Amino acid sequence: MKSAVNMRHLRAFIAVAREGSFTRAAEHLLLSQSALTVTIRQLEEQLGVSLFNRTTRQVILTADGENFLSSAEEVVDKFDEAIIGVRQSAAQRGGQVSIAVLPSIAIRLLPEIVQGFHDAHPDIRVTLRDDNGRGVHRQVLDRDVDFGVSNMWHPYPELEFTPLTTDRFGLVCRRDDPLAKIDSPLNWTMIDEERLFVMAGDTGVYKALQESDEFTERFQTPAGEVLAMVTLLEMVRAGLGVTVVPQLARPAANEPDLIFRRLSNPVLIRKICLIRRRNEALSPGARRAWDAIRAQVPREVDI
Structure with missing residues (x-):
């Protein structure tokens, strides 16, 4: 049976255990005391044990509560570290955007767009990696670049092609x-x-x-x-x-x-397309570059 315990329950439990008080824990979590009480009751029902001995003067962990506390803290700490790591990685990647592109596209279409993008976003560096059609697809598949610009070499199911x-x-x-x-x-x-x-x-x-x-x-x-x-x-x-x-x-x-x-x-x-890995989000910087290229490249090349 799938557990209904979530991070909200664990954070509530840890706060009460550390504060030794439902009132102080509720203030710390910016919750009403009644909402906190309901959350702890839900957790205890899911675990099938009592986590606290409650008196009119204090709240003390039971033996089961003592055993559970370190595990709950470890789970919450690892979760928070993972969230911070993802955000930091996204921020770092947001300042560096790599694009695999056909040489003819790089020469004819992108110089002015890249220059304008740099003027609008001086904190984001764009790197163009020119390659043939097969190479562009391979770089995107291997995650060597954020996205690619090419015609379709092969309809890989892992890739998403947006007409450009x-x-x-x-x-x-x-x-x-x-x-x-x-x-x-x-x-x-x-x-x-x-x-x-x-x-x-x-x-x-x-x-x-x-x-x-x-x-x-x-x-x-x-x-x-x-x-x-x-x-x-x-x-x-x-x-x-x-x-x-x-x-x-x-x-x-x-x-x-x-x-x-x-x-x-x-x-x-x-037919030239923007190419990215299917169902994978672009970094903030790559998304800005993607949108800039899509907005500024004409729907049909004319001479």
Whole structure:
């Protein structure tokens, strides 16, 4: 049978034992004497023993009360220590927030947000840990970070995904490439599979492309795969072919050799989410950072 004894009963018992008086114990606990008397009676009924010998002049512990007192004090002390420890840990973590994030998100979306957040909360330090899609998920799963920002690598049941924004795919090619000179909107049928380089299967970009049946059916054997975005763009810059990337991963606007153009038919997007462990509360600082990112990132990336 589950016991109905709780911390309220134990604190009341300890107060009466220490004060030797229901009146003084009630004052200490900020209770009425009648409420305290009822609480002690409930405790005694649950334990099946009398804890105090009551006289008109004093309240004295019985033998059972003496035996129970040290155990009750130990339970209350450990409970209070646990509460203090949790609060101190939350306060410490509240001043340090770690976020796992895709490199393209870290570069394109977060610098201004992090700077604004620092200005508004100078006591909270934000650390960005850039990684590929698999790595972001793993860091969140392993509790190495407070939360992550990425597209869905795998629908882990331990993780909760909150939609943040969408990121449309486009073509990256050299400025002197024939595709760059086409005035009409570009579509996927214009891309030669033998010239297409893509991100490797261990990346979030590749995972997002694989969600499209049109892509997987048309581009079964691309010219090559690479793991790092910088390597991919260098291969295009060298004239080896073209590539497709989300807008956030596009070359810089002042890039002299490369251009980015959106692709249609079909429009492929990468869905970016905020990622956290399911049913686990964020620290106060992490919650503020989460809310700031969610409020300031546009629902759709536009260029």
